[in-house]
Amino acid sequence: MFKIPFLDLPPLRGAAGTVRLPGSKSISNRVLLLAALSEGRTVVRDLLASDDTAVMLESLRTLGCAVWREGGDVVIDGLGGQLRAKEAKLFLGNAGTAMRPLTAALSLLAATQGGSFEVSGVPRMHERPIGDLVDALRGLGCEIDDLGNAGYPPLRLRGPSTLALDTPVRVRGDVSSQFLTALLLALPLVAERDIRIEVIGELISKPYIEITLALLARFGIQVRREGWAAFVIPAGSRYVSPGEVFVEGDASSASYFVGLGAIAATDVPIRIEGVGSESLQGDVRFIEAAAAMGAEVKAGPNWLEVKRGAWPLKGLTLDCNHIPDAAMTLTVMALYADGPTTLTNIASWRVKETDRIAAMATELRKLGATVDEGPDWIRVQPLQRWQAAVIHTYDDHRVAMCFSLAAFNGLVTTAAKPVRILEPHCVAKTFPDYFETLFGVVSVDVADVPVITIDGPTASGKGTLADETAKLLGFNVLDSGALYRVTGLAARRAGLDLDDGDAVAAIVPTLQLRFADGQVFLGQEDVSARLRAEATGLLASQVAVHPQVRRALHQLQLDFRRLPGLVADGRDMGTAIFPDAALKVFLTASAATRAERRYKQLISKGISANIEGLRADLEARDERDKNRSTSPLEPAQDAQLLDNSALTIEASVDQMLAWWQQRRPF
């Protein structure tokens, strides 16, 4: 996951390949609750690992449910409808799929078994209405206290109290279908007689109710229904664990890759594994909308393949009641269409993680788009004159994921623009590795992938500055010195004459190098510590003088230029390897300062050192690096000079980021 303040997406040019979707959020949280209410053990496979499932799991533990992991599975020993904890405070983040059903289940359990439970969330959760559900539960006889604004969390659910189950439970269906889902999931707890639920108003998001009914059936509860107007939970209903449940891939998450295929898979399709024609989730019908916009879609039982069909895409007008979450993706696809796209019946967008109609309209306009909106609709015009934009994401995973598709603007304009996504970690709600997955199936012009170079003498702080800068930008790191160090080490081990450039260069293609989690492996051996030794630095400096060796390592270094960007440190990053780098920094510090830093660094690692010896070594190394004929150590003409002798690491990083920001079009 990119846990950084912003992620810059360079212009993306194409897409192909296979993605495996994380589990569905809606199914995951329903299954967890049903497993917890059931008798017996349930093994949940392919559960979504995300913020919203984490709060549900934590709540179930707090309520006394035994929950543990076995490999990739989550195992739950259900409560069998019996409360083990009678008092608890549950923090549910921004997870509507946890807040609504837990409110219903705990209200009923408190009423029948006694207890007091507080449910709360993040500030936005306290702005998301729950009054219709609370009213329905109070109508049944549940005791619910508003702890904040009436009709919104936080709430206290307490009991015992007497339930009146002989009259139908009435709930509004036109604000959120989650209220009905919550009642359907919870009322079997108290179904000593038939319980009838009547829906007031037009039920929205009906496919989510289908998921609820299908999962209830998996857990032994056969709800009888009268169309979408009334549902009856039969007397004597009991949750029974099915033993094992597989969670489907998230169909709403599929929409970004369906959109991706429609926009950018011109040759090989994007294959999406985890959802397909047999999916329970209504959002799988997003493929019909995408096809109407021109996508070529093939579907198997649990896979989809999507390619570009019509181009530009075709604008459309669509009632999106059946695909409320996935439909957001259409608003960004609409930018690539031949005419306006109008989405209607989307009032529920206004009470989601954020007011999604307002959010999408505001952010689309930042790209230059013309957007109109009403209480329950949005209209987006195709975009010709794209602007580089900073996209605010409102702590809403879907906003972040949708706008990644704006990075393909180079397919419709000559001057392609990057897109900045603020707080990209908000995708953790449903798809923590969304951007990594996206980067795995898109293509770029390598020249569009931004590079920052940091060159300078030994112990000036290049590695430290490169790592810190890369961490803040989410970029990859190239420690080019490590390549020379490995080469020097391998040449020495092979008994080569280090002055024989041809012989040393010849071993480069045979090196089995692997970089993983900041470690360097040569074959099976972790050589990281060995590489950092001063003696290896001297070997590196010796082999680095040979043009043959430098040529042999050239492509290896270029290969590090991958999405979303690269920070490269060394001696010739800005002059020879990445001459087109957007920011080049030449980092220096006085010899005395550098010797002292290296000394402290070695001592702190328990390696004995002598400061005069270190200074002599580093000055010798500086001499050789500066005076060699190929790619000597020198600042690139367009490099920023930074002498950090008197600067802290933080101050140096701040200076880097300030220079970087000056070079960005935002």
Ligand SMILES: Nc1ncnc2c1ncn2[C@@H]1O[C@H](COP(=O)(O)OP(=O)(O)O)[C@@H](O)[C@H]1O
């Ligand atoms: N600006 C700075 N101020 C103080 N110490 C620094 C600074 N930059 C780096 N250091 C320290 O100096 C040592 C050498 O830095 P390093 O990044 O390994 O240098 P290089 O990669 O240039 O050889 C490290 O222990 C690091 O923490």
Ligand SMILES: Nc1ccn([C@H]2C[C@H](O)[C@@H](COP(=O)(O)OP(=O)(O)O)O2)c(=O)n1
């Ligand atoms: N791009 C590079 C990187 C390193 N080298 C050579 C020259 C250096 O003395 C050695 C070791 O580099 P490295 O960056 O690991 O060394 P320091 O951390 O600065 O001590 O490799 C080079 O010639 N070109």
